[in-house]
Amino acid sequence: MDDRGAPHLDLDEFLGMLPHLxxxxxxxxxAAYQEGDAGARAAARTEASAAAGKSRLGDELSRLQGSIIQWAGSDVAASAAWTFASVRPDQVLHDLRVQAVPPLLDAATVLLLGPALSEESRDTLLRPLWSAVTEP
Incomplete structure (x- = not known):
């Protein structure tokens, strides 16, 4: 947890959890993403884009986002791969992954840029992930 009571997660931990979602x-x-304020998200994304350019992390951010998009397009859940339960493509899981790409990209962006973003922007872009992984 950080000083505001939000869970601490670094970029490597975030990427490591993706296959287990x-x-x-x-x-x-x-659902948490859809409930969020689209205007606040747009402003936070604008700030993130400027921060990535200023900190020269634009290429790294593009690669990171590409890896998340590639993961979303994969067809096998980690649990199925480990148990050999069903290694055929799971269209529902694929669709859910694709639907979750925007909030996952937002979270990855914050985890990469960190303090280069305002606290408000970090909170706005991370809120869907926090609510999904910390609420019962």
């Missing part, structure tokens, strides 16, 4: 997690993430 299941349907319920993705649904919660997408």
């Amino acid at each position: 299941e349907s319920a997690d993705l649904l919660a993430l997408s």
Whole structure:
């Protein structure tokens, strides 16, 4: 937890959790994202874009976002791969992953740029992830 009571998560931990997100997690993430303020998100994304350019992390941010988009397009859930339960493509999981891409990109952006963003922008862009992974 950080000093505001939000869970601490670094970029490597975030990327490591992606393969373990299941349907319920993705649904919660997408729902929290839809409930958020689109205007505040747009402003935070504008700030993030400027911060990435200023800190020369634009290329790294593009690669990071590309890896998340690639993960969303993969067809096998980590749990299925480990248990050999069903290695055929899961269209529902695929669709849920694709739907969750925007809030996942937002979270990754914040975790990469960190203090280069205002606290308000960090909170706005991380809120869907926090609510999905910390609420029962």
